[in-house]
Amino acid sequence: MGNGARPAVLAGGIITLEFAAAVTRFVGSTLLPVVADDLGAGNQLGLLIAGSTLGLFIALPLAGRVLHHLGARTTLAAGTVAYIGGLVLAATSQTAWVFALGQLAGGLASGVLGVFGVSAAIEHLDDKIRARVIAASSAMWILPALVGPPVILALEHLAGWRWTLLMPVPIVLIGRLLIVRTVRDDRPQKEAPRPLGRTLLVPLGAACIVLGGGWWPITVLGSVAALAGMVAIMPRGTARLSRGTPAALGAMVLFALGYFGADSLVTVLLTTGFHVSLARAAVVLSAAPLAWALASLAAARFAHRRGKRWFPVVGLTLTAIGTLVLAVQLALDPSYPVALVAWTVAGVGVGLAYPALYLMATTAGTSGFGAAELATAVITAEAIGSLLGQALGGAISNTGESGGLLVSYAVFGVALAAAAGAAVRSGEPGQ
Missing domain, CATH: 1.20.1250.20 (MFS general substrate transporter like domains)
Incomplete structure (x- = not known):
């Protein structure tokens, strides 16, 4: 060949x-x-x-x-x-x-x-x-x-x-x-893989979250264990959002927590807080991934260029705005058309951000990691962030119908805004 x-x-x-x-x-x-x-x-x-x-x-x-x-x-x-x-x-x-x-x-x-x-x-x-x-x-x-x-x-x-x-x-x-x-x-x-040690806390913590039945002490314990294991898998400096690959991986965790946490509750938010039918809620649920995919295909043409780090910043900012609009709408005057537009914009933002962010998170740069370790790190970042977002959203939303959902989406929006901030540091020096 x-x-x-x-x-x-x-x-x-x-x-x-x-x-x-x-x-x-x-x-x-x-x-x-x-x-x-x-x-x-x-x-x-x-x-x-x-x-x-x-x-x-x-x-x-x-x-x-x-x-x-x-x-x-x-x-x-x-x-x-x-x-x-x-x-x-x-x-x-x-x-x-x-x-x-x-x-x-x-x-x-x-x-x-x-x-x-x-x-x-x-x-x-x-x-x-x-x-x-x-x-x-x-x-x-x-x-x-x-x-x-x-x-x-x-x-x-x-x-x-x-x-x-x-x-x-x-x-x-x-x-x-x-x-x-x-x-x-x-x-x-x-390259030899990193010692197992604390990395085994990842499956242990995940098991506590998944099998804990939503009981908050077990969920908290599992989250702490999973985070400790994740830090052991990540390049040094990820927790501090050190410039380069560590910051990109930190942004990936925050993105997954905010977006997938919000996505897991969209149908609940719309049927409970906006009082729309499940069929209409499903339209909103489908709009974001469709927008994500189409925007990704467009953004991928430019994500490899020198200015690629601005795609995650702009995209994650859009996603944070779309998520926070849902929270504001819930607090003020819920509107289905606004919710549809807001969550579609959130999907467009993810589509703009994701290819370049994933690319920077899997580029050796300042991490000193080999290919297999970088691959493990980025998959772990996305998986743990998603799991924590869903667990956090479920725990908060259970504290009260609309009030819990409002707080959940405010938290998700802040996490996405923090991801945009971390993405600013994800480029290598000079980029």
């Missing part, structure tokens, strides 16, 4: 695996009520949901070590086998615990494959192509979000939920085939 073809094939493989991840996510969430009913697990929904999430967080401290010891090809093969094996185990399960075990295996594999894909992009793709891959990967969530649920339910009706659960397998195999053609000559990475 010519040198010109290798980056294109690798990019195609990474985007294909992202599409498979999106399909897997929507298949699992759409089929959840059917699976729970068939397995008699109506009172064990937390167990059915938690498996894949915990698998991801368990994988994050281990993925770099797996890549270091096994090398690229073996890691890719092992991750693919574990992913498919987890789906098969879940699809053939007769109890909720076996289903959760299959989901756990799938989550582990997804975490390892995610780190592998990002690290391969860091090593083999230049900034211009990486920015476009990041934007295209975001766009891969549009089709499953728009048409996934009805198609999945139709397949479930025709073939049953067990066969439908296996729908992502061919997509994963295609993505693996594309990637393995470009990394077949790679050797195990030279």
